[in-house]
Amino acid sequence: QKEVEQNSGPLSVPEGAIASLNCTYSDRGSQSFFWYRQYSGKSPELIMFIYSNGDKEDGRFTAQLNKASQYVSLLIRDSQPSDSATYLCAVYNYGQNFVFGPGTRLSVLP
Amino acid sequence: ETGVTQTPRHLVMGMTNKKSLKCEQHLGHNAMYWYKQSAKKPLELMFVYNFKEQTENNSVPSRFSPECPNSSHLFLHLHTLQPEDSALYLCASRQNDRGTNYGYTFGSGTRLTVV
Numbered sequence: 001q002k003e004v005e006q007n008s009g010p011l012s013v014p015e016g017a018i019a020s021l022n023c024t025y026s027d028r029g030s031q032s033f034f035w036y037r038q039y040s041g042k043s044p045e046l047i048m049f050i051y052s053n054g055d056k057e058d059g060r061f062t063a064q065l066n067k068a069s070q071y072v073s074l075l076i077r078d079s080q081p082s083d084s085a086t087y088l089c090a091v092y093n094y095g096q097n098f099v100f101g102p103g104t105r106l107s108v109l110p
Numbered sequence: 111e112t113g114v115t116q117t118p119r120h121l122v123m124g125m126t127n128k129k130s131l132k133c134e135q136h137l138g139h140n141a142m143y144w145y146k147q148s149a150k151k152p153l154e155l156m157f158v159y160n161f162k163e164q165t166e167n168n169s170v171p172s173r174f175s176p177e178c179p180n181s182s183h184l185f186l187h188l189h190t191l192q193p194e195d196s197a198l199y200l201c202a203s204r205q206n207d208r209g210t211n212y213g214y215t216f217g218s219g220t221r222l223t224v225v
Binding site for chain 2: 092102
C-alpha cells in the first residue's frame with residue numbers, strides 16, 4: 001500500500017512568517033511530487049511540482065525534495081491570510097496513479 | 111475556470127433516487143478521473159479512464175456507475191446511495207503521455223448530500 005503522510009494540522013503561523021509544510025511518502029520509486037492548495041469548499045489547485053532533489057522556487061513558494069529521505073516540503077514565505085487553506089501533497093510514479101496525502105490545514109493569522 | 115466543468119455543484123438526493131454527475135474537460139486531455147473527498151480523509155480514487163477506456167475501478171460499490179462516452183465527457187451515475195456516500199466528488203483530467211511532470215486539473219466538484 002503506497003502511502004503519503006502529512007501532518008493534518010492545523011498549522012498556525014502569523015502573517016509575514018514562513019510556513020513549512022511537510023510530506024513523506026512510502027514508494028521509493030516515486031518520480032514527481034506535487035503540491036495542491038484547496039480552499040474550503042473548493043477544488044484542489046496545483047501550485048507547484050518538483051522532481052529533482054533540492055529546492056525549486058516560484059515566487060513566495062519553495063518546494064524541497066529529498067528522495068533519499070523520501071521527504072518533500074513546501075515553504076511559503078511572507079505568509080498572507082489568503083494562504084490559509086489545506087495543502088495536499090501528491091506523489092506520482094510514471095504509469096501509475098497519483099497518491100494524495102490527507103492534507104495539512106494552514107491558518108495564517110493577521 | 112480550470113477547463114474542467116462539473117455539474118451540478120450541489121446535489122441532495124434521497125437513498126432511493128437515481129442521479130448523475132457530469133464532468134466535461136476542454137483541455138484536450140486523454141485521461142479522466144473520479145475522486146471522492148470525505149471530511150478529514152485523503153482523496154480517494156474511484157475510477158480512471160484513459161482514452162475513454164476504463165482502466166481502474168478502485169473497489170467502488172456498484173451503486174456508483176461511471177460512463178465515459180468520449181475523452182471529453184465523464185459521468186458518474188448514482189443509485190440507492192447511503193448517507194456515508196455524502197462527500198465532495200471531484201473530477202480531474204490529465205494528459206498522460208506528457209511524462210511525469212504534469213499534474214491533474216480538477217473540476218470544481220459536486221457536493222453530494224444523501225438524506
